[in-house]
Amino acid sequence: MLEATVHGALEGLWLVLAWPNILYPVLGTLLAMLVAFVPGISGATVMALMIPFTLAWEPLPVMLTFGGLVGGATFMGSITAILFNVPGSGPSAATLIDGHPLAQQGQARTAIGCAAMASAGGSTIGILILVLLIPLMRQAIMAFGPPELLMLMIWGLTTIAVVTRGAVARALIAAGLGLLLAFIGQDARTGELRFTFGWLYLWDGLGLIPVVLGLFSIAEMADLSVSGRLTISGKSRVEQLSGSVREGVRSVFTHLGLFVRSALIGTAVGIIPGVGGTVASFLAYGQAVQTSSDRDRFGKGDIRGVIAPEAAHDAKDGGSLVPVLAFGIPGSEATAVLMAALVLHGLVPGRALMTDQLPLVFVLIWSLFLSNWITSILGVALVGPLARLTTLRVQVLAPIVFALAVLGAFAYEQRFEDVGVALAFGIIGYLMKKHAWPRIPLVVALLLGGGIELNLRITAQLHALGRVDLWARPLLLVLVLLVLVNLALPWLRANSAARQEPAS
């Protein structure tokens, strides 16, 4: 198996780098980058649009192109998150927590440079683990059932306790509100409609993107407009901006342990079908806060708050190919479209593809790898003009960003109701910011609430039917331990600090 894997990898690499094959992933990447810059328009949309054009293609150019499309979209959403507090996709919402404050402090170049390096490096780790897991793909996916998913999501929820310091009561209330919002819609188990008030729009619940666009982008622009601040960065000339791309890139190596841990989290979450990059980003952010001895700057422009979600977000790409290639199970919308494209071209994901067409599989993997690096390098190359945007006057920029946010909300699922949701949450987000109520707990709870409820009830039902023995699942026990540690750590730290105070 090892020999076949190495041979497949080398043959795949040769196929990608050969002329004119290399044009496909490069052009695919550029196309995805261009489209993904618009908030709400995901890489999946680009990929779906490409399918009819590729029907007559051979499998090789299909793999080359779609590998480029998968990798090309992920980084661009982070740029808008950093510059304008507008997340281009769900996972970018974690980046804006510290990315945008950095831009507000005139350090947009540092933030983007850091994000670029973390993205490219994270995807490299994700792809490396994907390759190493090829012989073990089946076992890796089979290890995660509903009980494990439940615990993973609860672990994610407990990051709320970690990332919010001080206003714990407010954080819990915000999280409770997020959970309530997560329960809106049809109960998949019973088919009953909850809190929809007869409105078909709410059948599938609230979309995360419109909520995040409202809570952060619209709310921030509203706050900026009334704050009296002249520009996002507070500086009116580019020369006054501080920080540099080099500083941002170097920061990833300065915090190498954090970077690697975050990439591993992203990869692991990517392997689990149905969890998604947003969970990976927030989990990584939470562990960044949790494992830091000095946590006061998180949320105020801590570079570690950019490294963690960016590394996880892009590492997830490699991980998410594991269930797709092994079982044909898409872990995200992008991989769902990838699968559709593969099937239409007679490439059925699964054991046959992994054994009979391994070089083609590696073509996809190498294209993804190449695409992630192209995206990061181009993103860095554009840092100058992008950073300049933070010196634009608020009166000019705020309406543009507001329009981008509205466009993003509509582009999400082409429904005007999403725009209404974004505007409503814009008001809520503004009021929350004005009165110092944390918004992150609401987003995390909204993101995870539905999955927690579903997996809890599936697990309970399977356990009642005698189908699962919770004590016989070692991975589950490890996750339970992680949850307990997450819950206990703040209390332990507080106790430790209290004991040290009298001594000092």
Added chain:
Amino acid sequence: MVSRRQALSALSAWAGAAALGCGEAWRGSTTGPTCGGLAGRRIRWIVPNAPGGGYDAESRLIEPFLEQRLGAEIAIDNVPGAGGILGARAIAAAVPDGLTLGVVGVPGLLVAALSRAAGAPNPASDLTILGRISRSYHVWATGRNSGLETLDDALAAAEVRPLVFAINEVGSASFVSITAAASVLDVHVEIVAGFGGTRAASLAAVRGDVDLVGFNFDTIVDLIDAGELRPLLQVSLSRIAPHQSLDGVAILGGEDGWALRRTRARGRDIDQTRRHTQALVDVMGAGRVAVGPARLDTGLSACLSRTLHETLTDARVLAASSRTLDAASARVAQDDVQRAAAEAPLLLPDLEAAMRRVRQ
């Protein structure tokens, strides 16, 4: 005697006709500008799920070929949500001018409409059927390590404890198929809903968390080929496909089918079983159909139907498709949908009882 002028005139007319005929032949069997003036226009093609799903993939497969035949631009518009109801409603509510068309899944939509789920349009009365794009019958399949080798094993196990199925959501086509088939087989099942799609539910069966899944054969054939799943029952009247994995696999319907076999063995009402089995097979077999709003102009509808059928039977489309589509003309599809709609109420009591059990 024909004058020189008359001869030249006739010759010109024949030459012109021949040129037109050649032109038509060269273009292939296209209906181009005759579909109510749709040539050069933009048609919104609504797909009721997110990009990447089966409906989306099939729509994008036929899109370029349909565009060529209609001479119109097809813009695929994903309108996901509410189990396909949002997309179906968008089609039903559109102006019947031929510029808004789409695809719907009949089984799920029919059941939703009959159970009066939030404004779900009835495909038999609220939409114009233009033709069937595809259909695939369901199979019951179990994980390779489940210990259930045949349907006999499963039914024997069900005497002791309920058979546990995994599905994505209550009210889905899978829910309908499993509930109705279990009813005619007189077997107790427990349905665990909430898995994130066909593949996630199938993985639960592979992992052994549940006994069985019930999905379209085409959707899980790759897992069957890989040896991860084993088919135990074909929810049909006859063999679903000439696929070797279905050799010797039990068939639900038909005079020699397991439904009637179980009914006879248990002394139940044979006619009722026959009717319910037929209803289930007809509802599930209505498949995915291309539709337009109701009250579409008859001539336009006929033209669109003809063009769609030509597209779906085009050798290039068939070659590009990774699986057998099983397309059908508008007439056949309409008959299928009407029959399914007439018989679906037979299934409702069992479905409603199953929903009540799930909600307890």
